[in-house]
Amino acid sequence: MDAAERLLITEGHAAISTRRVAEEAGLNHGLVHYYFGSMDELLVQVLERFTQRLIERQREMYGLEVPFIEKWRAAMSYLEADEASGYQKLWFELQALSWNRPELQARVARVNAEWRAVVTDAFTGAVQSYGLDTNAFPVPAIVSLVMTFNQGLILEGLSGVREGRDDLLNAIDRWLVSLEGGPA
Amino acid sequence: MDAAERLLITEGHAAISTRRVAEEAGLNHGLVHYYFGSMDELLVQVLERFTQRLIERQREMYGLEVPFIEKWRAAMSYLEADEASGYQKLWFELQALSWNRPELQARVARVNAEWRAVVTDAFTGAVQSYGLDTNAFPVPAIVSLVMTFNQGLILEGLSGVREGRDDLLNAIDRWLVSLEGGPA
């Protein structure tokens, strides 16, 4: 599974085969069948394991009792660290895989839902402590905006697009700092 | 190329082969080599053609001299129409393909840049006519936010995630309507 993850990161799901994975792992290709039954099942379990890890990480982040702006900055710093580590590539390759495998979609949706739950909690707290007006922009709308813009940033990153990225992140950070002043 | 696009939409780039494309097109598989030289070149040309079409469409949208909110609503209605037509699936499959083919990345980046140019023009106009304060949130930041959130929405759509989508789109629409009242 580690070898499969490495290959997903470096070559993508289209390039994965039993023999390729075995070579990467330094093992015999028959073992894929012995341990997983099929190539597909290996990929399913990679997604499964990824899901569990991500959920764990998010539970941790959620548990911290720190000011909202710290959570935000932590999340934004993940954005860079995860790009460097290949974590995002792995996640997006698994998503791309699921586009054509209905049986995997539910699991991808679950990761999304877990993530959404964390973001929702964080922003529910932020909206209260900042005293923001949620009539015009209710929390679910904010959460959706944050989730989607985040995924869009990752996607652009995978294509090497950096334009406007810092402008946006800086603007948001400035705005959050200005909110720290008091209710608005 | 039409057949290849259909297969990208229905089965993804990993499932494409000369014989599969030929079967879909009702032609002999040798023709892929005859006309394109290789399977890779076919996909490159599909991306090429997609790029040209998208640029054309955006030039059209950009040409219209209508109030900003109309442009916005047109763009948002594309979001649904393109989902139904498979256009987004095609575009994202091509992007996923480019993640592992450096020679395609420049072209994907170009599509992104063209799109960004259109959005930038539209929002430069909007910011002026609405009299928005661009100190806190400069146009490049707004553009980046709009681009990324849009792509994130598409991505979620491909995974069947709908949560928060309407909340967000409605909130934005309401906000734009409120801006129509006058400078704020």
Next chain:
DNA sequence: TTGGGATTTAGTCATATGTCTAATACAAGT
């Protein structure tokens, strides 16, 4: 009507792939 280039076909070739099996190596406990 016909000549010749463009198109299309059927098929070859080497290689790659997923699945599966028989045989062997190994480690742990008795």
Next chain:
DNA sequence: ACTTGTATTAGACATATGACTAAATCCCAA
């Protein structure tokens, strides 16, 4: 030392694939 179940290997098998070719067919302009 011996047994037993797990781990690992080498390899078989049918099928799929990309690349390529020789031959057939088509179509149009002369």
